[in-house]
Amino acid sequence: MEDELSLGLIVKESLETRGFEVNYCQDGRSGLSSFKEYKPDICLLDIMLPIKDGFTLAQDIRKLDARVPIIFITARSQTPDVVKGFELGANDYIKKPFSMEELIVRIKARLSDNSGLIEQQDAQRSFVLGKYQFNYDKQVLDFQWKEKKLTHREAEILRLLCIHRNRVLERSLVLDKVWGDDNFFNARSMDVFITKLRKYLADDPEVEILNVRGIGYKITY
Amino acid sequence: MEDELSLGLIVKESLETRGFEVNYCQDGRSGLSSFKEYKPDICLLDIMLPIKDGFTLAQDIRKLDARVPIIFITARSQTPDVVKGFELGANDYIKKPFSMEELIVRIKARLSDNSGLIEQQDAQRSFVLGKYQFNYDKQVLDFQWKEKKLTHREAEILRLLCIHRNRVLERSLVLDKVWGDDNFFNARSMDVFITKLRKYLADDPEVEILNVRGIGYKITY
DNA sequence: TTTCTTGCTTAACACAAGTTAACAGAATAT
DNA sequence: ATATTCTGTTAACTTGTGTTAAGCAAGAAA
Incomplete structure (x- = not known):
């Protein structure tokens, strides 16, 4: 026109x-x-x-x-x-x-x-990790019959890992996105969450959260 | 900048x-x-x-x-x-x-x-939550044949949650919109309302009000 | 090896949120 | 006018979540 x-x-x-x-x-x-x-x-x-x-x-x-x-x-x-x-x-x-x-x-x-x-909804919100099923919105991690409820923080970190499947997810990116601030204490807190997530994911040895020393983490499945 | x-x-x-x-x-x-x-x-x-x-x-x-x-x-x-x-x-x-x-x-x-x-959704007055039907104007929550009457406060909070479906609804926003004042006691009062709403919504496990520690709540369905 | 750094794990802690019940005021019924 | 019910607030106690600290393990560098 x-x-x-x-x-x-x-x-x-x-x-x-x-x-x-x-x-x-x-x-x-x-x-x-x-x-x-x-x-x-x-x-x-x-x-x-x-x-x-x-x-x-x-x-x-x-x-x-x-x-x-x-x-x-x-x-x-x-x-x-x-x-x-x-x-x-x-x-x-x-x-x-x-x-x-x-x-x-x-x-x-x-x-x-x-x-x-629409794009935001496109952002993946549900993942199949080996024998696990992870739903970010519902904050649950299903393995066979049992369902593990995740906290918001746990779900956010797991989702970031999943989005970067087989690629390295930088610590600083997680800290900025989840905590909004990359400092020493939050980094230690993140360690604790990684430990928790590894425990939750221990039932399927195919799924692993690998550390990349000095850089971050990588999930494989 | x-x-x-x-x-x-x-x-x-x-x-x-x-x-x-x-x-x-x-x-x-x-x-x-x-x-x-x-x-x-x-x-x-x-x-x-x-x-x-x-x-x-x-x-x-x-x-x-x-x-x-x-x-x-x-x-x-x-x-x-x-x-x-x-x-x-x-x-x-x-x-x-x-x-x-x-x-x-x-x-x-x-x-x-x-x-x-968001503005457009602000006008929304009726919602389908899983197997529930919620009418804000009438202040009723229907599940199958039975109808639960809600109080005004309950309806307002549920509506705010619904408008922010799958997104985090900040406590402070609820307190400001519903109570008009964000203080400690109103926040405790809000907790009580959340408990009530969860009870009302317990018949459909698909519908959940999740807490996001330190921030607020998120409804999923 | 020793030393230093980075990451892992556990537990204690502080505080946020959940639950239940008692209570008070308002609205409604008797 | 009085009793009853409804609604929302307050309080006390319980449970959940995330942070901090400390000690240990694993890698990298000296």
Whole structure:
């Protein structure tokens, strides 16, 4: 959805070259009906559009979809315009002239915002360790019929180990992620947790938490 | 976290004038330790910082927290710098010179990205918890044929837990939202409510309220 | 070997949270 | 007006969790 025929077409074609599917409209009214029809993943709007301006279009789109990312791409670079853009629910505001590379990283940034929570859920939350089954959310470690309840700390450390299966997990990374502070005492505390986890995992000799002296730990299974 | 003493201070003071709480660091290393200590809602980084540059700092922060918004504010406006910034996980990239108004709307835009889903869920008033059905407005918890009436307090706490499903719900947040005051006695009172809720939810072992020592509770189902 | 460092293990400890019951005030019923 | 029930708070005691310390074991360096 762009104004100047030439620039709009250039953007459209550049994006298509990089694998984006683009719906290009030359005025605000057709922009809105195109939005309704195609339900795009993201909207790039100019402000100065014929028939219905970009600000109004953004408002209309927001009424239909509170979450779709809206980026203004416009020559109107005055602060009040930028502020208005954001206040109408835009997620970014790019001033002309701009480079295609910058436009693309900004598009990707806004696309990935919305998948943020999904990504988080993607982060693995359940693991099979040899004959054990570990569920991070429930904080339980199952072995055959018996179930061992883990504390939050235990579960966090075990999850970090599992995510780094067969690779070295640095002590400092665990300390920063779990304790938020890498100091001597927390490091000693972590030793204690490693001992506990090894005890819990002792029933299957295939599963081992190996030490990498001076660096960290590595789980193998 | 800024470089030029003067500009950084101006930004800090402008933001404070508008009610933001600002932690200003003059080099990358202190920026990182300040991040660990204060867990800010958003990070504004310059690229050219003494000791540890802003790109590296951004990477370090991303390792600790995959979701906190990071905005680069910098004089380095070349496209490759912008691209690098976004690739390291930045959420916006503002080029100097900029207006405070623009900075503020961009900060707000990034802050609201992350709270978007939470806000939306804040409105949720009815939940399915494993085999239970919980209606916040009616203050009832249904299990199969039987219906348990909840008190207002019980319903409020259960709702907060549900909204934060599989995430840790901080004690202080509950105390502030439900009691309006986070003190020792209210905290003990909250313990009693947690015990009650666990009893009510005991019929489905899939539903559990887990404790996270020193922080709060997490419901899983 | 000796010496130094790093990691392992156990136990004691402090404090956070769990449980139960008694209590007090408010709301409701008699 | 009085009794009863409901709701939330307070208290006392128990249990759970994470930290600290101390001694020992294993590796690396001298």
